[in-house]
Amino acid sequence: MKREDYNLPFMLRYENVAWYEDGKVRILDRRIYPTEVRFVTCTTYQEVAQAITDMVTQSAGPYTAAGMGMALAAYQVRDESLVKQRIFLKEAAATIGHARPTTANRMLQITHHALQAAELAFERGTSAEEAIFNETLKSLNRRYATMSRVGDYLLTKINANDHVLTQCFGETIVGMMLRGAIEQQKLFKLYTAETRPYLQGARLTASCGVDMGFDTTVITDNMVGYVMEYEGIDLFTSAADTIALDGYIANKIGTKQIALLAQHYDVPYYVTGIPDEHKKSHHDIVIEMRDPQQVLTFQGIPHTLNGAKALYPSFDITSPNLIAGIVTDKGIYQAAEVATYFDTAVQQFY
Numbered sequence: 001m002k003r004e005d006y007n008l009p010f011m012l013r014y015e016n017v018a019w020y021e022d023g024k025v026r027i028l029d030r031r032i033y034p035t036e037v038r039f040v041t042c043t044t045y046q047e048v049a050q051a052i053t054d055m056v057t058q059s060a061g062p063y064t065a066a067g068m069g070m071a072l073a074a075y076q077v078r079d080e081s082l083v084k085q086r087i088f089l090k091e092a093a094a095t096i097g098h099a100r101p102t103t104a105n106r107m108l109q110i111t112h113h114a115l116q117a118a119e120l121a122f123e124r125g126t127s128a129e130e131a132i133f134n135e136t137l138k139s140l141n142r143r144y145a146t147m148s149r150v151g152d153y154l155l156t157k158i159n160a161n162d163h164v165l166t167q168c169f170g171e172t173i174v175g176m177m178l179r180g181a182i183e184q185q186k187l188f189k190l191y192t193a194e195t196r197p198y199l200q201g202a203r204l205t206a207s208c209g210v211d212m213g214f215d216t217t218v219i220t221d222n223m224v225g226y227v228m229e230y231e232g233i234d235l236f237t238s239a240a241d242t243i244a245l246d247g248y249i250a251n252k253i254g255t256k257q258i259a260l261l262a263q264h265y266d267v268p269y270y271v272t273g274i275p276d277e278h279k280k281s282h283h284d285i286v287i288e289m290r291d292p293q294q295v296l297t298f299q300g301i302p303h304t305l306n307g308a309k310a311l312y313p314s315f316d317i318t319s320p321n322l323i324a325g326i327v328t329d330k331g332i333y334q335a336a337e338v339a340t341y342f343d344t345a346v347q348q349f350y
């Protein structure tokens with residue numbers, strides 16, 4: 001299986017996201033990157049599922065980790081009867097697929113493709129582990145190709161030297177948009193809201209920006225109003241963990257307040273991603289609640305007296321009236337009309 005070369009920053013290079021080899025899945029630990037470059041090694045699919053739940057990798061990293069975890073599951077059960085292998089792989093698909101609730105539909109699609117690849121290998125008498133690994137790489141390449149089209153549509157809204165604000169870290173779109181901007185010589189200025197408490201914006205998006213040579217400024221989450229007022233932001237953009245067919249989107253907590261400020265300052269907000277045909281409305285979106293301890297601490301160090309409570313909803317939901325457009329691989333849709341995305345044939349994305 002050929003690895004595509006997308007000229008990606010270090011943390012997005014294929015073997016650094018999540019990689020299966022010889023009975024192990026190695027995942028770059030994004031909880032500490034870039035201050036430390038360390039990998040978590042999983043020797044069972046259950047450990048891979050736990051690593052996804054623990055956000056060792058996040059954004060689209062779990063999609064790759066899910067496929068690699070399925071290859072590992074096939075390895076774990078390789079010496080058993082076909083009946084046992086099928087049962088074990090189905091259990092693995094369900095466990096990994098549900099590792100994070102808000103993106104479960106996408107994750108289940110990935111593990112379903114792994115099951116199909118394994119089935120084909122069983123029929124042919126070839127290695128299921130290898131078949132799943134190859135399918136995972138194909139899926140990763142499909143995602144990069146799709147997001148490259150999304151990035152190109154988004155770049156039609158951006159000019160060289162624009163001030164572009166992002167929230168959180170949408171790994172495939174960040175990689176593809178920055179790469180596209182370099183190709184088109186549209187070197188915009190990147191502002192990344194730090195995205196407490198996990199700091200995706202500061203640690204991950206800003207690192208990609210710097211890695212790819214962009215003028216990158218990190219701001220704390222409470223500086224957005226100031227920055228819009230005094231620095232001037234031309235466009236706000238984010239990925240989405242899910243896009244419902246009624247035009248509501250769920251993205252990293254804090255997105256909604258930036259969208260509200262953007263409306264106040266007349267800054268267009270463009271969401272990138274592919275709508276979820278199984279989420280007819282925002283009522284179908286499940287918001288992941290994470291351990292509040294992570295709000296009271298930073299990388300394990302407490303910054304509050306014992307006794308204070310905290311809240312950690314991982315995502316919030318932004319309404320269509322705050323969104324200038326949903327940027328997909330087929331073009332840019334008015335949020336309220338995003339369901340029409342499915343009026344024409346949809347290419348396989350995951």
Ligand SMILES: CSC[C@H]1O[C@H](OP(=O)(O)O)[C@H](O)[C@@H]1O
Nearest residue numbers: 058059168169170239240251252
């Ligand atoms: C899967 S799209 C990218 C997306 O991932 C982020 O969430 P998390 O860091 O919790 O995995 C986020 O909200 C992004 O826009």
